[in-house]
Amino acid sequence: MHGNNGGSLYHEALLDKRKDVLTGLGLQVNELAQAVRASDEDQAQMSHEEFLNMRLNKIEWDTLRLIDEALDRLQAGDYGTCLRCEEPISPKRLKALPWAKYCVRCQEKLAKRDQDGTRDEAPDLVWSS
Numbered sequence: 519m520h521g522n523n524g525g526s527l528y529h530e531a532l533l534d535k536r537k538d539v540l541t542g543l544g545l546q547v548n549e550l551a552q553a554v555r556a557s558d559e560d561q562a563q564m565s566h567e568e569f570l571n572m573r574l575n576k577i578e579w580d581t582l583r584l585i586d587e588a589l590d591r592l593q594a595g596d597y598g599t600c601l602r603c604e605e606p607i608s609p610k611r612l613k614a615l616p617w618a619k620y621c622v623r624c625q626e627k628l629a630k631r632d633q634d635g636t637r638d639e640a641p642d643l644v645w646s647s
């Protein structure tokens with residue numbers, strides 16, 4: 519059974535984005551496996567470029583995790599509600615950022631705190647392809 523509050527629309531958007539991220543990661547899985555194998559043999563062998571690649575991948579892995587969390591919330595029925603203040607997140611924001619956990623106001627507060635170095639609650643990851 520699907521809800522009739524437009525939830526399936528976001529479900530589709532999340533699955534689409536998930537596919538995009540996985541496709542992007544898939545291209546690099548072989549390289550990554552090789553880098554891991556190489557570092558087994560000789561830790562110092564990893565080039566600066568490879569290291570940067572793995573860091574870039576981290577953003578995609580993080581996005582993947584956020585998408586999965588959003589799909590869980592969708593299933594649990596609390597999707598689209600700010601995890602911080604429990605106000606509804608605007609549809610405009612959800613359309614741009616279907617894995618958003620926070621409303622715009624909380625996001626701005628968290629982003630500010632993030633700059634101060636407080637890291638207990640990370641702001642929503644903004645990822646554009």
Ligand SMILES: [Zn+2]
Pocket residue numbers: 600601602603604605620621622623624625
């Ligand atoms: Zn909020």
